[in-house]
Amino acid sequence: MLETSLYFIQQLLNGLTIGSTYALIAIGYTMVYGIIGMINFAHGEIYMIGMYISFVAISGLTMLGVEYLPLILFITLLISVFISSTYGWAVERVAYRPVRGGNRLIALISAIGMSIFLQNYVRIAQGSRDIAMPSLIQGGWSMGPLDGFQATLSYMQVVIFIVTFITMTGLTFFIAKSRMGRACRAVSEDMKMAGLLGINTNRIISLTFVIGAALAAVAGLLLGLYYGVTNPYIGFIAGLKAFTAAVLGGIGSIPGAMLGGLVLGVTESMTSAYFSSEYKDVVSFGLLILILLFRPTGLLGKPEVEKI
Amino acid sequence: MKDKFIPALIAGVATLILAFPLLGLNLVSDGLGLGIEGADTQTMIYIVLASLAVFIFQLFKENALNIAKNIPLPRRAYKPDAVVSQAQRDKNEKLFTFIIVAIALVWPFFASRGNVDLATLVLIYVMLGLGLNIVVGLAGLLDLGYVAFYAVGAYSYALLHQYFGLSFWVCLPLAGLMAASFGFVLGFPVLRLRGDYLAIVTLGFGEIIRILLNNWTHLTGGPNGIGSIPKPALFGLEFGRKAKEEGNIAFHEYFNIAYNSSYKVIFLYLLALLLVLFTIFVIRRLMRMPVGRAWEALREDEIACRSLGLNRTIIKLSAFTIGASFAGFAGAFFSAKQGFISPESFTFIESAIILAIVVLGGMGSQLGIILAAIAMTVLPELAREFQEYRMLMFGLMMVLMMIWRPQGLLPMKRRHMELTNA
Numbered sequence: 001m002l003e004t005s006l007y008f009i010q011q012l013l014n015g016l017t018i019g020s021t022y023a024l025i026a027i028g029y030t031m032v033y034g035i036i037g038m039i040n041f042a043h044g045e046i047y048m049i050g051m052y053i054s055f056v057a058i059s060g061l062t063m064l065g066v067e068y069l070p071l072i073l074f075i076t077l078l079i080s081v082f083i084s085s086t087y088g089w090a091v092e093r094v095a096y097r098p099v100r101g102g103n104r105l106i107a108l109i110s111a112i113g114m115s116i117f118l119q120n121y122v123r124i125a126q127g128s129r130d131i132a133m134p135s136l137i138q139g140g141w142s143m144g145p146l147d148g149f150q151a152t153l154s155y156m157q158v159v160i161f162i163v164t165f166i167t168m169t170g171l172t173f174f175i176a177k178s179r180m181g182r183a184c185r186a187v188s189e190d191m192k193m194a195g196l197l198g199i200n201t202n203r204i205i206s207l208t209f210v211i212g213a214a215l216a217a218v219a220g221l222l223l224g225l226y227y228g229v230t231n232p233y234i235g236f237i238a239g240l241k242a243f244t245a246a247v248l249g250g251i252g253s254i255p256g257a258m259l260g261g262l263v264l265g266v267t268e269s270m271t272s273a274y275f276s277s278e279y280k281d282v283v284s285f286g287l288l289i290l291i292l293l294f295r296p297t298g299l300l301g302k303p304e305v306e307k308i
Numbered sequence: 309m310k311d312k313f314i315p316a317l318i319a320g321v322a323t324l325i326l327a328f329p330l331l332g333l334n335l336v337s338d339g340l341g342l343g344i345e346g347a348d349t350q351t352m353i354y355i356v357l358a359s360l361a362v363f364i365f366q367l368f369k370e371n372a373l374n375i376a377k378n379i380p381l382p383r384r385a386y387k388p389d390a391v392v393s394q395a396q397r398d399k400n401e402k403l404f405t406f407i408i409v410a411i412a413l414v415w416p417f418f419a420s421r422g423n424v425d426l427a428t429l430v431l432i433y434v435m436l437g438l439g440l441n442i443v444v445g446l447a448g449l450l451d452l453g454y455v456a457f458y459a460v461g462a463y464s465y466a467l468l469h470q471y472f473g474l475s476f477w478v479c480l481p482l483a484g485l486m487a488a489s490f491g492f493v494l495g496f497p498v499l500r501l502r503g504d505y506l507a508i509v510t511l512g513f514g515e516i517i518r519i520l521l522n523n524w525t526h527l528t529g530g531p532n533g534i535g536s537i538p539k540p541a542l543f544g545l546e547f548g549r550k551a552k553e554e555g556n557i558a559f560h561e562y563f564n565i566a567y568n569s570s571y572k573v574i575f576l577y578l579l580a581l582l583l584v585l586f587t588i589f590v591i592r593r594l595m596r597m598p599v600g601r602a603w604e605a606l607r608e609d610e611i612a613c614r615s616l617g618l619n620r621t622i623i624k625l626s627a628f629t630i631g632a633s634f635a636g637f638a639g640a641f642f643s644a645k646q647g648f649i650s651p652e653s654f655t656f657i658e659s660a661i662i663l664a665i666v667v668l669g670g671m672g673s674q675l676g677i678i679l680a681a682i683a684m685t686v687l688p689e690l691a692r693e694f695q696e697y698r699m700l701m702f703g704l705m706m707v708l709m710m711i712w713r714p715q716g717l718l719p720m721k722r723r724h725m726e727l728t729n730a
Contacts, residue, residue, distance in 0.1 A: 039504045049330070056333050059342045079329075086325045098711040105450055106714045108504055109667055112452070113706025116660055120700040125330040133342045236656065240515070243508055278523040285512035292505055293497050 006144045010151040011273040012266060017157045017226065019265020020164040024219035025242035026249070026257035027171065028088075028212025034188040034252035035208050038104065041111035042091050044239015045118035046213045050084040050220025051230045052122060055133055069136060073221075080217045087118075088213025092206055115236075123232040130231045137225060160222045167218055168258060171211070175254065180207060188252070237281065241268075244288040250301020259299055312367055320363030327355045412581055416574045424573045426689055428645060431580035432638050433681040437665040438587050438674060439634030444663065445671035445720070446600065447627035448607030449499070450507040452659055453514025457487040457632040459521060459654035461639020466534040466649055467527070476540035480640050487636025488629045495628035499621060514659055521651040533650025537643050539572060540579060576645050583641060587634055588674060594630070603627050604672070657699065664702050667709055670716025679718065 025047050032040040057076040066072050095114040099107045140154030175181040186194040187204045195201045224230055241264065249260025264284060271283045291298065332355055333344045346352070365372070416424045436458060443451045464483040468474045474482070498509045521528045528534065594600045602623045606613045614620055643649045661684065669680030688698045709716070 039508065052335075053329050055335055055342065056329055056344055059335065059344045060333070062341070063343055083325060083329055086322055090322060090326055095707050095710075099714070102714065104504060105444075105448065106710050108450055108507055109663070110707045110710035112660065112663070113703045113710065115703070116657075116699055117703030117707065120697075120703060122330060124696060124700060126335055131335050131342065132337065237515075240508070240512065244512075247505075247508075276523075278519070282516050282519050285516050288512055289498065289509055292501055292509060296501070296505070 002144070003149045006149050006151040007273070009143070010149075011269045013151070013153055013157060015266035015269030016262060017160050017265070018269060019245075019262040020160060021219040021223050021226075021261075022238075022242050022245045022265050023258045023261025024164060024167065024215045024222075025238060026245040026261050027168075027215050027254060029243050029246040030249075030251055030254060030257040031184075031208045031212050033246070035184065035191070036096070036100065036205060038096070038107050039111070039243065040091075040096075040209070040212065041108065041239070042095065042114040042118055043212060043216060044235035044237075044242065045115050045122075046084055046087050046091070046235075047216040047220045047238055047242075048230070048232065048235030049087055049118065049122060050080050050213075050217030051224040051234070052126060052131075052220075053083050053217070054080045054221040054224045055131060055230060058133065058136070073136075073225075077218065077221055080221050081214045084213045084217030084220070085210045088209040088216075089206055091118075091213075092209040096205075096209075097202070115239075119232055119235060126232065128232055130229050132229050133224070135225065135228050156226050160226060163218065163222060167215060171215070172254065180204075184208060241284055244284050244291075247288060247298055248291055250298025253298070253300045256298055256300035263299075312370075316363050316366035319366045320359045323359040323362040324355065327358060331355055409585065413578070416577050421570045421573050424570070424577050426686065428573070428577045428580045430682050430685045431577070431584050432642055432645070433662070433665060433685050434584050434678050435580075435587050435638040435641075436635060436662045437669065437677040437681045438584075438591055439631045439638065440662050441631075441666050441669075441672065441674070441677055442591060442594075442603070442627050442634070443631035444666050445673070445677075446595065446607065447603040447624060449624060449627065450504070451510045451628070451631070452507050452656070452663070453510035453512070453517075454631070454635055454662055455654045455656070455659040456510075456514040456517040457491055457635035458639040458642070458658070459517055459651070460487045460490050460632075461636030462643040462649050462654070463521065463528060463534075463639075464636065465640040466537050466643045469537060470534060476538070476640070476644050480637060483640035484633040484636040487639065488633035491629045491632025492625065495625045499624040499628060511656065511659075514654075514656060518651050518654055521654070529650075531650060531652075533648060533652070534643075535648045537647050537649070539576070539647065540644050542575065580641060580645075583637060587637070591674065599623065599626055661702065664706055666716075667706060668717060670719040672720030673716065673718045676716055676718030676720075680716075 025043065028043045028046070029040060032038065032043070054076050057079040058072060061072045061075060066075075091111075091114055095110045096107060099110050135156070137154075137156045137159060140152045140157070142150040142152045144150040175184060183194070183199045183204050184207065186197070186199055187201050191201055194204075242261070245260035245264045246257050247260070248264055249256030249258065264287070267287060268280045268284055271277075271280045275283070331351055332347050334347055336343050336345055416427065419427075436454070439457075440451065440454045443449050443454070461483040464486040465476065465479040468479050468482060469476075494510075494513055498506060501509060522531055524530070602613070602618055603626075605618065606620060606623050610620060613623075642653075646653075665680045665684050666677060668684065669676030669678070684702075688695065694701075
């Protein structure tokens with residue numbers, strides 16, 4: 001009995017860890033969707049690029065002789081966020097701005113093209129093999145009998161929870177209180193009107209891509225440290241998962257993305273634990289299809305009114 | 309000039325920031341750890357040159373665009389003086405089609421084996437492109453999981469043969485039917501969704517099918533795939549060295565000629581050509597039928613369609629199902645041609661390539677799609693040393709096409725009549 005409940009707790013912890021990073025990526029989707037009503041298809045690739053850049057930065061700093069771990073992580077975070085944000089900005093400039101205002105299909109196809117381009121760009125630049133990094137943060141707290149199954153909360157998981165929590169809180173405050181955040185909300189409410197009132201809508205749209213990319217980079221760093229392995233193809237599935245999380249929570253809603261990420265993460269880890277790990281992707285996509293069918297607005301989304 | 313300098317500088321520096329950390333620094337594993345090393349000088353020079361190029365392009369973009377505007381594009385201008393009657397056009401078209409088909413029929417007998425094989429592959433992509441064109445080009449539903457139906461078709465033939473010993477000719481319609489019913493079952497719930505949701509759901513569906521094929525090992529063989537799928541026979545004549553099925557005779561023995569392996573290749577090519585011609589014919593007919601017109605109307609304006617009393621679910625569902633059935637035919641043919649299939653052949657990239665064919669060719673236009681399929685399949689073969697950059701180019705091309713010519717190279721032209729004063 002104790003063992004089963006410890007096992008359950010372990011799965012819950014793993015699920016929440018993965019889920020909180022899904023939530024970080026999902027926010028990128030939800031913000032872009034909230035403002036221009038389009039799916040940022042290249043977002044998963046930005047996450048993958050963030051992971052690669054973190055690896056590059058960590059190895060570079062280690063080679064330069066920086067020993068103090070928190071300093072390495074902090075500088076890596078800054079570098080990764082900065083460069084990934086530049087990617088987010090460039091994606092918007094190249095693949096979205098020129099086709100904005102046209103048919104939705106056109107923007108979507110151009111974004112898919114961008115996604116394929118980025119994935120292959122990284123493949124050519126860094127090779128298609130898996131790149132492994134030794135784990136920097138080891139150890140954790142264990143719970144349970146010494147001779148039986150022990151549930152472990154690793155320090156890495158704690159780091160993920162704390163960083164995610166700080167980032168989410170920061171974002172919520174930014175959106176709710178700052179001038180730029182207010183402009184973001186105004187643009188997502190009514191872009192034309194916001195433009196008439198003197199908000200630079202182009203800049204706000206760029207800003208949402210940049211914020212989304214920055215959060216994806218944070219997720220990339222965290223999951224890179226957690227898994228310790230990356231390859232150019234991880235962005236595709238991660239993007240799809242994060243999109244599922246965004247839809248689950250209600251696309252366009254930031255708290256929804258957070259909730260959706262956690263629900264999806266837990267569902268996935270429970271599926272792997274009690275059913276079969278091969279089918280965990282099937283279960284998440286199945287969940288996506290079911291949600292779209294029965295509650296297209298998601299858990300926290302507002303119903304959409306079709307205007308003619 | 310001055311007000312363009314700063315944005316151009318930003319763009320140039322941004323290119324440097326984008327390119328350097330990934331292209332200029334390579335991750336290498338040393339022992340247990342991970343290190344980085346700088347790329348070779350050539351790559352560094354390229355990075356700097358690329359940044360400079362972006363800077364200069366941004367600086368002189370306006371001038372360049374002005375020049376580009378003056379370059380004549382392959383766009384057929386509307387000339388009211390040269391009105392060709394629909395009857396005349398039909399006649400020209402018939403002649404043109406006849407010549408092309410004749411060339412396509414005779415050509416393989418004079419070509420090398422490798423080329424005929426490549427042409428067969430092109431024909432498979434033509435078929436897939438035409439099928440997806442119904443869904444994306446005509447009905448305007450973005451389907452990113454089209455390869456799933458292709459996989460269903462391929463596995464239908466492979467499995468029906470393996471478990472029930474059915475021949476290719478029996479399986480071909482069954483494969484189409486299977487793919488169509490998968491399209492129907494998936495389409496029924498999801499077609500209520502808006503465009504981009506539909507794209508994601510179909511993408512997820514494609515992945516689900518692939519994962520199922522990969523993991524349902526005792527039925528599909530999992531990642532090992534299914535091998536020794538027989539090639540189709542021509543009325544009981546087989547093209548192998550020896551007839552494998554009971555009651556069949558080998559082709560060369562029947563006609564008392566020497567065995568030549570290129571007969572098989574040519575036969576497969578002709579079969580593919582036949583399937584493509586059938587596809588073209590059916591789709592052309594469909595396009596002129598009320599259902600085809602309804603597809604296009606729905607693509608243009610859904611709300612208007614609904615207010616005119618068209619049932620959007622039935623219309624979308626018919627497009628989805630019919631499109632899927634062609635993928636099923638193509639899949640069955642593919643597995644017969646390859647003799648071996650595995651889930652590897654049915655990844656998202658395949659869907660993206662088919663979509664790229666439709667986009668490049670011009671959504672809705674059949675001739676455009678045929679040309680695009682040829683370009684997309686033959687060009688990578690010609691430029692084998694650039695094989696590694698193939699997908700990179702695909703991606704770039706999709707973005708640039710959407711910016712430069714979203715309607716595709718050869719946009720669809722509606723069948724129309726013009727009034728003359730006479």
